Amino acid sequence: MTPWDLAKKNMKGNARNYGIYFVSMLISVVIYFTFVSLQYNKDIEAGMASSQNLRTVFMGSSVVLALFAAVFIGYSNAFFTRNRKKEIGLYALLGVRRKTIGRMLLYENLILSALVLAAGIGLGTLLSKLFGMILVRLLGTGATTAVGFGLSLEAAANTIAVFALIVLATSLHSYRLIYKFPLIELFRADKKGEPAPRVSVWAALAAALLIAAGYIAALREIHTTEQFALNMGIALVCILLGTWLLFRAAVPALLAAWRRNKSRYYRGTAMIGVSQLLFRVRGHVRTFSMIALLSGITLGIFSIVYIQYYFAERSTAESRPFSYEHASVDPAFDEAVRNIIGADRDHPVVSHLSIPVVELDASLTNLRDIPIHYYSYAEPGKSVSILSASAYNEAAKALGRHETVRLASGEAAAIRPMLDDQTFAEYAGQSLELRIGDGKRALPFVALLEGRVLSWRFPDLFAVVDDGTWAELAKAAAPTVFEVYRVEGQEQAGATADRLSALAAGRDDARLNMFYAEYKRTQEESGLFLFIVGFLGLVFLAATGSMIYFKQMTEAHADIGRYAVLRKLGVSRRELRRTIAWQTLFVFVLPLAVGTAHGYVIMKVFTAGLVGMNFTIPILLSMGAYVAVYFVYYAVCVYSNDRILNPA
Amino acid sequence: MKTIVEARNVQKTYGARGNLFTALQHIDLTVAEGEFVGIMGPSGSGKSTLLNLLSTIDRPTSGEIEVDGVSILNMDEARMSAFRRDRLGFIFQDFNLLDTLTVRENIVLPLALARADLAELERRALEIAERFGIRDILDKYPYQISGGQKQRTAASRAIVAKPSLVLADEPTGALDSKSATDLLECLQELNMRERATILMVTHDPFAASYCSRVLFIKDGSVFTEVGRGETARPLFFKKIMDVLSVLGGGAPVGG
Structure with missing residues (x-):
């Protein structure tokens, strides 16, 4: 042969x-x-x-x-x-x-x-x-x-x-x-008797402390990139070590404590389950740690990307408040735009406004000196956009918002930059200083407005002043008029968006911004990432699931004799099935629980910038999907274990 | 005296139609309470099959078996398990201890499974360990103790729940002669003092000589039976050897 x-x-x-x-x-x-x-x-x-x-x-x-x-x-x-x-x-x-x-x-x-x-x-x-x-x-x-x-x-x-x-x-x-x-x-034959590991309560405590320290380091507030790198380094080391130590010491300690509780331990099949787990626990340390870390990373990244995808529309609505927005350059162009938008019968215009904005060179203001982090971008040559209170209110109304601003003469309000979490407390006592002609005006900040009415631009410096002051400003520096439109069903207005961008091609001065274009771009980008991360997540999940499955099957084959003895001693098939399901659950849930915690922290770290959003739904959805697939593996594993260990 | 085992006209055949193999035929067996019965026979004679039938691990093709007054033939799986747990004790040739459990845990396993009272469980464990001389190794694991200690642990486990019947399958098969003698003396003492009913399958005439009665099986049928009566053990051993020489085939000379 x-x-x-x-x-x-x-x-x-x-x-x-x-x-x-x-x-x-x-x-x-x-x-x-x-x-x-x-x-x-x-x-x-x-x-x-x-x-x-x-x-x-x-x-x-x-x-x-x-x-x-x-x-x-x-x-x-x-x-x-x-x-x-x-x-x-x-x-x-x-x-x-x-x-x-x-x-x-x-x-x-x-x-x-x-x-x-x-x-x-x-x-x-x-x-x-x-x-x-x-x-x-x-x-x-x-x-x-x-x-x-x-x-x-x-x-x-x-x-x-x-x-x-x-x-x-x-x-x-x-x-x-x-x-x-x-x-x-x-x-x-397969290795005989891995003795139960010696249990050290101190090591178990150290594991808990390390993980806690890692989480704290990861979630600590940061201000500089170096700080971020340092924190992440500390977090990584602590979490890696802590996870390993957790499975090496804390889990055996938990099981040993169970073993010491005699009235619960000497009761039915508890003794079989706990002693089996203790017997195996040493061989599980590496697999468990790896699975916990892998699923933590997968879950964390998947949640982050899913959150981004989930909020793509919302963040677009924030950076592009109106469906279409352009700077008025000449009457013919404005007319052409109006006609194109008006011709789109499927997306009728809800409102059309002209918002005049004074764009002041930052050197004419004191913004560089205001100790609010974001304003450090106000270098000379960069412009600061100043709106009048009435224009702001009108636009807010057109956008269906309830937030309005009321300014007495000589007062100012700031508009919160995107992705920032400033509060009014930071502005209290500060004032906006403007040089108008030869005179200097100091306008104390009285409000921080959350809703923006014009598209995001860099630097994201917007302020609102009372109408009287604004009129003075407008006399000194000619305002730019922004034509803004709000239409119905802006998510689908692709044809009109294409026509408008064709019209504005080569005309940078028109400063055309469209909700649809931005919406599509973020959706494509985050959708693509969601797809790839989802796909990779699936692979990681399949790998971790299979790793546990292989390990379980190897062990099941080694355990056949042990379970046969139990059957002979009069443990019923139902009892055996229960203890098998319980032991398998322990093996599956433990790394998943740790992984979920890790994933949650990772997600928290990288979404810290997204302020004021409620992540509950996207997190539940993404984690739920992960856990659901994971439990399919669990069910298959229990079924296979039962077939091997508990034959009819 | 109470009857513990009552088997009538038990038959066991294996295989499908046309290719039948008869492992046991027309077996009648009665064991009274407090008896220590040995079953001997050459390899393939059917003695292990008989033990499997009595221990409810296998079912006879025909016939009737009652253990402790209960017919064991028409039970479902759950009741069968409960029956094994509550009424039977097992000693196996290869000990069948759980290597994940300590000696103490192995011994009390049947009591734990039956959810016995904790104090009672610990008391029984100590009492039995004392009897079998394994008190010092209660917290050791099976891989840390000798074969003789293992088998005494297994014997302790078999009787801890005070079963109606202890079934021993070649209990001395894997032991050296000193350990075998120790174990057999323990079993004999258990039989005499506590009137435990023991059914032991063995190859070894020396082990069989500790029984009160020995049944010889050949080719699936009862060949003969020898009772010890008041004879001394060495004489009984001789009697057994005589039967074996007539029986022939495969029985080693032990001792």
Whole structure:
């Protein structure tokens, strides 16, 4: 019998064992191929406004995916080879040369990889259609973009090349394994009795302290980039160490405490469950820490991106308060704009205003000297936009807001810059000083307005003064008049937006700003990131889930004897099922709980700038989705464990 | 005297139609309370099958088995488990201790599963550990103790819940002769002092000589039966050896 025949026979006879390995490889191939074929999809590229951008982001992500697939397949391969140590030992005992065994394993790997690649590319083709549709949907480009259904040859070639490399590496690794182990080692049964770890309450406490310190460092208020880097460094080290120590010491301490509580411990199957967990806890430290950190990062980043996507419309509404806005340059241009907007019957004009704004050079004001952080941008040459109170109120009314400003003569109000969390307290006692002609006027700040009425620009310096003062200002410096329109259904006004930008092409002085253009841009950007992060998150999730699954299955096989004894001693199947489900839950929930906490903190850190938004819904949605998928793994794991340990 | 085991015309066949293998046929067995019964026979004679039937792990093809007055044939899985837990105690050749539990925990496992009172549970553990001479190792793990200590732990576990019947499957099979003798003496004492009913399957005529009665099985049927009566143990051992030499096949000479 040649190694080739042996390989084929092995695979037929051992279909179940190969099943797990096959599936884990298949998952990697499907994910990778799907992603890569999206990358090569012309339709998607064409549908995107920023194609170059898309390509770069996709490229980077596919490299991450390939690396991940390599690690993941390596892990499953190690698991698979370990499970077959005895079989390899048997061949060696029967006098098969190591070289031949190695070749047999190589052939097996090759057959398996060929099957996996074929199945993976087939499945991936179907999935890429689905994911393509999701992407198009997320980008909000509407149903106009059709996603092609054909097999992408470029993507297939790319996938085959990448996986051929990975398979080669894993094959070499298992080849080496045969040479590394002496025969006796191959036959040795699974490790006997990992003694329960010695429990140190101090180490457990230190774990809790480290994690707390890490969180505090991460969430501390920061003012400079150096501070941020330092805090993050401290947080990273503390959280990494703390997580490891938590699983190394705190979890055993918890279980040991349970064991000491005799009236609960010596009760039904509690003893079995707790002692099993204690027995395994040492071997879990690394897996648990890794899963907690991985899911923490995934959850955190996913939440951040999802929050951004979720608030894309809101932040657009803030940076582009009106549907269309342009500076009045000459009557003909203004007329043309008015006609284009008026011609759009589907999006009738709700209001049309002219807002005159005095744009004053910052050197004519005292803003540079006002100790409010944002005003440090008020360098000479930069302009400060000054509105009159009545113009502001009119615009606010047109936007359907309730916030108005009332200024007595000689008073001023500031408009809060975007993404800042200033309060009026910072302005109290300060005043806006203006040089008008030869005279100097000091206008005390009496209010901080939250709603902006004109589009965001840099520097984001807006102030409102009373009408009398404004009129004086306007005499000294000619105001710019901004024509603003508010229309119905501005999210869909793409055609009009296109016509307007064509009209304003080359006319920078028109300073055209449109809600739709900004809305589409943020949606595309955040939608793209959501898609990629979601996709990578899915991969991480699949990987962490599979890691626990593999570990559980290895342990289940080692536990068969133990559970058989329990059955003989008269533990009913129902009781066994319960204790299995309970133990599995412990193993799944623990790293998830820690990961969720980490993820929440990461999310908090990076969304600290988004003030005044309520994140509850997007957080619940993104974390809920993650937990839901995670628990599918749990259910599968309990089912498999039960089938192995609790046969009828 | 109360009857603990009552098996009538028990038959067990394996395999599908056309390829039947009869493991046991026409077995009748009665064990009274306080008896220490040995079952001997060559490999493949069906003695382990019989033990499996009595311990409710396997079901007979036909016939009737009652243990402690309860028919064990028509029970569902949950009741069967409860029955095993409450009425039967097991000692296995390979100990079958849980290596995740300490000796003490292994011993009290049946009581914990039955949700016995905590004080009672601890008292019983100490009492039995004392009897079997394993009090000093109560907090050790199975991998830290010797084979003899392991089997005494297993025996402690088997009797801790005061079962109606203790089933021992080759309990001395994995022990050296000194440990085997210790264990057998413990079992004998248990049988005499507490009137525990013990059914032991063994290959070993020396182990069988501790019983009050020995049943010989050959090719699935009862071959003969020897009672010890008032004979001294060495004489009984000789009697057993005589039967074995007639029985032939596969019984090693131990002792």
